[in-house]
Amino acid sequence: MADYEPKIVGFLCNWCTYAGADLAGTSRMQYPPNMRPIRVMCSGAVDSVYILRALLEGADGVFMGGCHPGDCHYVSGNYKARRRMVLFNSVMQSLGLESDRVWLRWISAAEGRKFADTITEMTEHLQKKGPSPFKEKWEV
Amino acid sequence: MPNDECRLTGTQPPADAQSTIDNRQSKIPRVGVFVCHCGINIAGVVKIPELLERVGTMSGVVVTKDYKYCCSDPGQQMIRDSIKSDKLDRVIVACCSPTLHETTFRNACGEAGLNPYLCEIANIREQCAWVTADKDEATTKACGIVRTTLTKVVHDQPLEALTVPINKRALVVGAGIAGIQAALDIANAGYEVVLVEKEPSIGGHMAQLSETFPTLDCSQCILTPRTVETGRHPKIRLMTYSEIDSVSGYVGNFKVKVRQKARYVDFKTCTGCGACLEKCPGRTESWFERGLVRGKAIYRLLPQAVPNRPVIDAKACIYLTKGKCGVCAKVCPTGAIRYDDTDKFVEEEVGAIVLATGYELFDATKLGSYGVGRVPDVIDGLAFERLLSASGPTSGDVKRPSDGKVPKKIVFVQCAGSRDSTTGMPYCSKICCMYTAKQAILYRHRVHDGQATICYIDVRTPGKGFEEFYKRATDDGIQYLRGKVSKIFREGDKVMVWASDTLAGRKVELEADMVVLATAVVANPDGVALARKLKTQIDAHGFMTEAHPKLRPVETLTAGFFLAGCGQGPKDIPETVAQASAAAAKVLAMFGNTRLTHSPTTAEVDEEICVGCGYCERTCAYDAVKVDPARKKAAVNAALCEGCGACAVACPSGAMTHKNFTKKAIFEMADQF
Numbered sequence: 001m002a003d004y005e006p007k008i009v010g011f012l013c014n015w016c017t018y019a020g021a022d023l024a025g026t027s028r029m030q031y032p033p034n035m036r037p038i039r040v041m042c043s044g045a046v047d048s049v050y051i052l053r054a055l056l057e058g059a060d061g062v063f064m065g066g067c068h069p070g071d072c073h074y075v076s077g078n079y080k081a082r083r084r085m086v087l088f089n090s091v092m093q094s095l096g097l098e099s100d101r102v103w104l105r106w107i108s109a110a111e112g113r114k115f116a117d118t119i120t121e122m123t124e125h126l127q128k129k130g131p132s133p134f135k136e137k138w139e140v
Numbered sequence: 141m142p143n144d145e146c147r148l149t150g151t152q153p154p155a156d157a158q159s160t161i162d163n164r165q166s167k168i169p170r171v172g173v174f175v176c177h178c179g180i181n182i183a184g185v186v187k188i189p190e191l192l193e194r195v196g197t198m199s200g201v202v203v204t205k206d207y208k209y210c211c212s213d214p215g216q217q218m219i220r221d222s223i224k225s226d227k228l229d230r231v232i233v234a235c236c237s238p239t240l241h242e243t244t245f246r247n248a249c250g251e252a253g254l255n256p257y258l259c260e261i262a263n264i265r266e267q268c269a270w271v272t273a274d275k276d277e278a279t280t281k282a283c284g285i286v287r288t289t290l291t292k293v294v295h296d297q298p299l300e301a302l303t304v305p306i307n308k309r310a311l312v313v314g315a316g317i318a319g320i321q322a323a324l325d326i327a328n329a330g331y332e333v334v335l336v337e338k339e340p341s342i343g344g345h346m347a348q349l350s351e352t353f354p355t356l357d358c359s360q361c362i363l364t365p366r367t368v369e370t371g372r373h374p375k376i377r378l379m380t381y382s383e384i385d386s387v388s389g390y391v392g393n394f395k396v397k398v399r400q401k402a403r404y405v406d407f408k409t410c411t412g413c414g415a416c417l418e419k420c421p422g423r424t425e426s427w428f429e430r431g432l433v434r435g436k437a438i439y440r441l442l443p444q445a446v447p448n449r450p451v452i453d454a455k456a457c458i459y460l461t462k463g464k465c466g467v468c469a470k471v472c473p474t475g476a477i478r479y480d481d482t483d484k485f486v487e488e489e490v491g492a493i494v495l496a497t498g499y500e501l502f503d504a505t506k507l508g509s510y511g512v513g514r515v516p517d518v519i520d521g522l523a524f525e526r527l528l529s530a531s532g533p534t535s536g537d538v539k540r541p542s543d544g545k546v547p548k549k550i551v552f553v554q555c556a557g558s559r560d561s562t563t564g565m566p567y568c569s570k571i572c573c574m575y576t577a578k579q580a581i582l583y584r585h586r587v588h589d590g591q592a593t594i595c596y597i598d599v600r601t602p603g604k605g606f607e608e609f610y611k612r613a614t615d616d617g618i619q620y621l622r623g624k625v626s627k628i629f630r631e632g633d634k635v636m637v638w639a640s641d642t643l644a645g646r647k648v649e650l651e652a653d654m655v656v657l658a659t660a661v662v663a664n665p666d667g668v669a670l671a672r673k674l675k676t677q678i679d680a681h682g683f684m685t686e687a688h689p690k691l692r693p694v695e696t697l698t699a700g701f702f703l704a705g706c707g708q709g710p711k712d713i714p715e716t717v718a719q720a721s722a723a724a725a726k727v728l729a730m731f732g733n734t735r736l737t738h739s740p741t742t743a744e745v746d747e748e749i750c751v752g753c754g755y756c757e758r759t760c761a762y763d764a765v766k767v768d769p770a771r772k773k774a775a776v777n778a779a780l781c782e783g784c785g786a787c788a789v790a791c792p793s794g795a796m797t798h799k800n801f802t803k804k805a806i807f808e809m810a811d812q813f
Contacts, residue, residue: 022267025265025266025267025268025269028270030271030272036285036288036812037285037288038288038806038809040785040806041784045789047788047803050803050807053807053810054810054811057811059810071677073697074782075675076761080789
């Protein structure tokens with residue numbers, strides 16, 4: 001597993017985390033290239049099925065970034081995301097699936113460092129865990 | 141990723157292209173990908189030739205080109221030419237973040253006849269080249285980002301920007317100096333303004349002040365010409381003693397319901413003679429005088445009030461509470477007293493709203509060791525302003541509250557609740573260093589043999605003439621003592637202050653006749669409540685958040701709301717006035733247009749699928765989705781829809797779609813591995 005590189009799909013909210021990721025770039029903060037960003041308007045617009053789909057189609061982890069609680073550009077979208085994640089995690093756990101492959105983090109437009117650190121941490125975490133078992137399970 | 145094959149999966153147009161939701165043309169898309177070098181910012185890390193080659197093999201891509209600076213005129217021309225010569229129906233520009241040049245390239249596409257919403261940005265600078273050192277890794281990641289963007293762009297629909305008409309009237313909430321300035325600027329440009337103030341008269345905190353730093357000109361003298369102008373302005377509709385009940389609608393077309401509190405005085409009949417004020421026996425706390433004197437039940441804030449009409453405090457009025465008295469009605473020469481007055485609701489329609497809700501002082505009783513509330517001679521800065529003010533309860537003589545004696549020693553305590561994350565607020569309140577220096581100077585003007593000591597942590601004087609003013613205070617014999625005050629308590633008729641002198645490295649005990657606390661500036665609680673009601677953003681301390689801290693300092697992220705004054709953060713009068721004029725300029729810039737554009741990436745309903753369950757309606761934070769109960773179908777008001785996409789997720793039947801962020805597109809974007 002020495003050459004194993006985890007694949008992460010990232011759903012970044014347009015107003016906070018995407019801007020935080022831009023700031024990490026502007027500040028030239030290096031982090032592993034394992035995450036593929038998908039810009040969404042709001043973390044509240046990320047359907048749980050997007051996460052499942054990414055996992056089933058080969059991602060080793062899914063990252064979701066939103067505005068801090070109380071700071072949502074759309075008033076309450078991040079609360080919706082948070083509630084959805086609690087439910088999603090409990091479903092994952094009850095099915096015996098690894099819920100720590102899905103991360104939801106609040107990263108503001110001012111937190112470039114936090115963005116770079118979070119992606120680094122997640123990549124290292126998934127490196128330790130090894131490839132996702134999801135995709136193999138679908139081989140009939 | 142080493143095993144990345146750069147293949148494009150699932151981006152072919154679906155077989156059911158006639159489906160009502162996904163009705164894009166069934167032909168194979170013709171996508172042009174333009175890779176920007178950004179000088180060496182991208183090209184220095186991402187291997188451009190390799191990227192072009194790999195992108196060129198992706199399904200749907202008919203042309204790939206690169207250029208040193210795509211955002212330059214020749215770069216844009218290259219894209220425009222290619223759209224025509226290569227018959228492109230989709231464009232991807234792989235360059236910097238979409239926040240920088242999405243509009244640039246979309247406009248360029250529009251000029252070449254391509255719908256601007258069929259142009260997408262692949263961010264390979266901020267989120268790839270600048271964060272990845274390894275050239276191979278960066279090239280692979282760039283390739284992945286382009287591929288994800290390609291997946292999106294082939295699903296994108298041509299959209300037309302929505303336009304809505306503008307109601308060219310403005311609402312200004314709060315008539316302190318910020319609201320007054322904004323209202324006057326807008327009104328002087330010829331537009332109507334509704335100015336709403338919760339107090340019976342306008343002027344806000346500035347009307348309480350004695351003199352202003354660093355010029356020491358009288359606050360009343362510079363404020364009253366403005367309040368009078370505001371009161372008389374033909375374009376300003378002044379609504380005092382009123383509060384915002386609700387706001388509905390959207391930028392350009394707000395409906396505002398204003399609650400006019402019961403005044404018990406008919407403003408049209410009243411002449412403001414003041415006979416009632418002299419005779420009223422009812423007593424109450426006076427907000428304006430900061431508790432230094434008891435106010436009357438019928439009152440006006442100050443003799444120069446605009447409008448110069450009193451109101452009755454129903455809780456303190458003997459007639460309204462006990463049914464006896466009625467003195468004011470008896471003495472009123474014009475019969476203006478109306479004991480049967482009730483709250484009235486007034487509806488106003490406006491296009492823009494300026495929020496100038498102002499500040500309050502931090503509740504110093506929370507600073508338990510400072511003796512506020514227990515020691516009568518510990519007062520806050522605004523109370524001391526009232527003592528200094530010629531129109532204040534002592535007519536400008538400095539007399540301490542407990543026994544009316546002239547204090548010979550005053551200790552001023554700075555940062556009382558500011559820069560204190562344990563019991564107070566963590567931020568600097570910005571104005572206290574200067575107003576404390578001013579108050580000490582003014583005290584010495586009034587009491588020539590008085591001794592003033594200022595306990596400070598740091599003295600901050602970043603303003604025009606501020607440092608010179610501070611120097612004037614120190615030269616005047618005012619003692620500055622560097623260190624935090626730990627305790628304030630009463631001993632006999634003295635107030636004792638325990639402080640430290642960090643420069644000498646010792647503890648000090650000061651004996652004073654009176655202590656003035658420079659309490660922290662906090663967001664006005666009514667302003668915080670209003671911000672919550674309007675769903676505009678506030679920070680952790682309740683200050684309203686601007687759209688961008690540097691480049692959009694007076695706008696909010698909610699279109700149509702603008703900020704002025706201390707509701708946005710602590711600031712002094714010149715800064716407040718400047719910000720108010722800036723907010724007015726933004727409102728006027730908006731009023732200069734006939735219609736407003738609105739992003740078309742809104743939600744839309746497929747009525748054939750919708751069963752009217754109403755999940756979308758309950759999810760929407762903007763009341764933009766409504767279910768018609770008769771037809772059992774949801775409908776989106778595109779002008780209200782902010783395009784967050786929450787309803788599309790909530791919809792259990794898949795009837796709701798977020799335009800150009802369809803589930804199908806995001807599914808396929810997530811499939812990229």
